[in-house]
Amino acid sequence: MLSHLSIRNIVLIEALDLAFAPGLGVLTGETGAGKSILLDALGLILGMRADSGLVRAGADLASVTASFEPGALHGAVARTLADAGVEVEPGEPILIRRQIKADGGSKAFINDQPASVALLREVAPYLVEIHGQHDDRGLVNPRGHRALLDRYARVDTAAMEAAWKAWGQAEARLAKTRAGIAKAAEDRELFQAHVAELEALAPQAGEEEELAGERATMQKGERLAGDLGAVQQVFAGSHSPLAELRVAARRLDRIAGEHPLLEEVLAALDRAMIEADDAEDKLNRALDALAFDPLALDRVETRLFDLRAAGRKHGCAVEDLPAKLEEMRSALSAIEGGEAEVAALEQAAAKARAAWLKLAEAASSARAEAALRLDAAVKAELAPLKLDAARFRTDVARLDEAQWGASGMDRVEFMIATNPGADFAPLAKIASGGELSRFILALKVALAEEGGAATMIFDEIDRGVGGAVAQAIGERLARLASSGQLLAVTHSPQVAARGGQHYFIAKSSDGLVTRTGVVLLDGSGRQEEIARMLSGAEITPEARAQADRLLERV
CATH class of the missing domain: 3.40.50.300 (P-loop containing nucleotide triphosphate hydrolases)
Structure with a gap:
């Protein structure tokens, strides 16, 4: 009122x-x-x-202010105002103020809170x-x-x-499911081909990182093979420095008792041979670790190329290929089970x-x-x-x-x-x-x-x-x-x-x-x-x- x-x-x-x-x-x-x-x-x-x-x-300025006391429609007005961000205390009057400037500018307020003219028009029918x-x-x-x-x-x-809202929501769910199944059905053959391809490739989690590490190691071995071979030759044969040291040690062992200094020389030679043996052992192990097999390197590089090509084809990282395979398997399953889902949604929409x-x-x-x-x-x-x-x-x-x-x-x-x-x-x-x-x-x-x-x-x-x-x-x-x-x-x-x-x-x-x-x-x-x-x-x-x-x- x-x-x-x-x-x-x-x-x-x-x-x-x-x-x-x-x-x-x-x-x-x-x-x-x-x-x-x-x-x-x-x-x-x-x-x-x-x-x-x-x-x-x-x-310069004109204004109109109207106060409306709470009545039967007060709740409807309050809800409309609350939806627009204007709070009205229960049981309190609704105060609307409008200002017009001589230059044509206009402002509106509801309970001293700024409001749009559109909001005034929205609450007007209640007032x-x-x-x-x-x-x-x-x-x-x-x-x-x-x-x-x-x-x-x-x-x-x-x-x-x-x-009406429940019916609309049921129809929307049905339409969305139908559209999804129709789109999936269009791609059925493509999905089947992709699934077969990925199943044949059988990508594994962490495989790319492991293969890249193997390839890097073999490539390093290929690069170091010449130098390591030359070093190995130093330790090989009867005339190698290590062999000569062993001959010298045996001779000194027969005469070391003749003088204290000879015993010290023999001890030094023993230490040198121990270190040389350790060096030779580590060298051999390094040669094993860096062993270069061209066929193995080719297999690793081929596998990496295939995995990365598949990742580019499906728009994902190689690491995500197993998940992509499961996603496409699920899509194929949805196509197969879609008819039952659509039937249930049709029934729900008809009921609504x-x-x-x-x-x-x-x-x-x-x-x-x-x-x-x-x-x-x-x-x-x-x-x-x-x-x-x-x-x-x-x-x-x-x-x-x-x-x-x-x-x-x-x-x-x-x-x-x-x-x-x-x-x-x-x-x-x-x-x-x-x-x-x-x-x-x-x-x-x-x-x-x-x-x-x-x-x-x-x-x-x-x-x-x-x-x-x-x-x-x-x-x-x-x-x-x-x-x-x-x-x-x-x-x-x-x-x-x-x-x-x-x-x-x-x-x-x-x-x-x-x-x-x-x-x-x-x-x-x-x-x-x-x-x-x-x-x-x-x-x-x-x-x-x-x-x-x-x-x-x-």
Whole structure:
């Protein structure tokens, strides 16, 4: 519910602060006093395009602030805001502020947190409905007709939306599996060839590193073979240095006792032979380790080439070839077992479709039944509103399957025929603006128990009517306002008399500056304003007496 509205520097309004209460509030004033400015200001709060022409002449900045008290739709607003990153404390008012600069810049805030204009438009339907002479939203827009009928019919749209989502997910899983199997089937022969090739190659984990090490060792042996052979020849044969040392040692051994120095020479020779024997042993072992076999080297290099070629072919490292082989084996197995998986997913999708269809068919039946009740309820409201020749019909049509959605399989649109014998046409195409407003009022009264925005505003719904019709309009506005908040901009004294709050809009000028102001009228003020509305510029005693009678009837 709209509780406060503050306006600064909007067109002719310099500064205005208004408080609103539940029930029916009426706004009256002479033509041109500025009633439309109030609606334009409120439109900014609801996400209307910011026009720098709304900024009061001479001002740099204009602003509008509206406070909405928690109500039945507060939770829905809070969830919408939370999804957009704007936090609202439970039970706290929602404060929306919009600023416009004279150069055209615009900013919006919700509870002092920056917000986009798109977010204002998203929460607007929960907060305020405005019905005017050229309204193309709300009840006029057929996009919202199905939701209105669903609330009237008590259709469980949440369950249907959940079932639609489950069906969509089941179909998506089925389509993905089918596509994967189809792609794999196309590659079946290629997979089989690759698997056979890799199975023949039989790559092993760590094999590349091991083979590379063997090849490096053999290549080193090939390079060192000449030098090692020459060194080995030094130790070989009867005339090698080591053989000569052994001969010398044997001779010294026979004569070493002849002199101490000879014994030392013999000991030195023994040590030298021990070291030479150790060197010869290590040399022989090195020759074995670095043994070069051209055939073995060729086998190692061929194996490395084959492994690395396979890695390049399959786009992976040689180390990953065993895993690639298992992956392709699994793909082949999936092709073979795919039919069973697809059958299970088809069954699940069919089950999900049947579950949604059951709910959608029930919703369709409920809509058709509720449409008849709604038509009768609207019909009962038309005659008192001077629309007795008009007819109203709620069209519920079955959509093609391609157009089904989370809300069901039906298209819903409110249709009217304004003259006897005329064809039904969409509500949005009615010729007369006054008739349109009264049709909307009749429909709102019929749908009153199903709720709507927290605040409704009717802009000059009584244009062009008077007497009993205006009285009927006032009665219905009051009835609608009894369970919420309704503001009516009116030129009808019969409607104005029904208001629980009466705001008078007037324009004043000091010769230099023109301003629009709004005053909340007390009892005597209401009498004078309603008398003015009855008599015109000169308020007569008879007009005051008639105003009293209108107020007494309320």
